[in-house]
Amino acid sequence: MSWDATVRRMCLALPETYEEQAWVGERWRIRGRTFAHLLEIRDGTPPAFAKAAGTDGPAHVLIFRSRGIELDALSKRDGFFAPGWGPEIIGMKLDGSVDRVELGELITESYCNRAPKKLVALLDLPE
Numbered sequence: 001m002s003w004d005a006t007v008r009r010m011c012l013a014l015p016e017t018y019e020e021q022a023w024v025g026e027r028w029r030i031r032g033r034t035f036a037h038l039l040e041i042r043d044g045t046p047p048a049f050a051k052a053a054g055t056d057g058p059a060h061v062l063i064f065r066s067r068g069i070e071l072d073a074l075s076k077r078d079g080f081f082a083p084g085w086g087p088e089i090i091g092m093k094l095d096g097s098v099d100r101v102e103l104g105e106l107i108t109e110s111y112c113n114r115a116p117k118k119l120v121a122l123l124d125l126p127e
Contacts, residue, residue: 052083
């Protein structure tokens with residue numbers, strides 16, 4: 001399964017989520033708020049993403065949101081990067097070492113950071 005299909009399936013499983021073309025790649029939104037953005041870096045393009053991720057590619061990266069101690073922990077892990085576009089925005093290089101369960105959890109957390117509480121309440125989240 002490709003990263004596009006994997007991320008798409010995870011994002012669209014969340015209430016009221018929709019996908020749209022971003023300036024580069026695809027993004028998933030809830031009520032006009034982006035919670036996940038997937039794109040491919042090739043030959044250093046797009047340059048801002050290549051610089052932030054520290055790679056000229058080819059590489060797929062996912063940009064999402066996180067908060068608090070989890071954001072701090074992710075920022076220190078290999079494969080993650082802080083692009084500097086906001087205090088809660090973090091990036092992740094997608095490769096064969098990515099745990100798909102963790103990926104789903106990170107996407108869901110990002111959704112919860114952006115979605116209205118009544119939609120978050122519809123999710124079956126661990127206590």
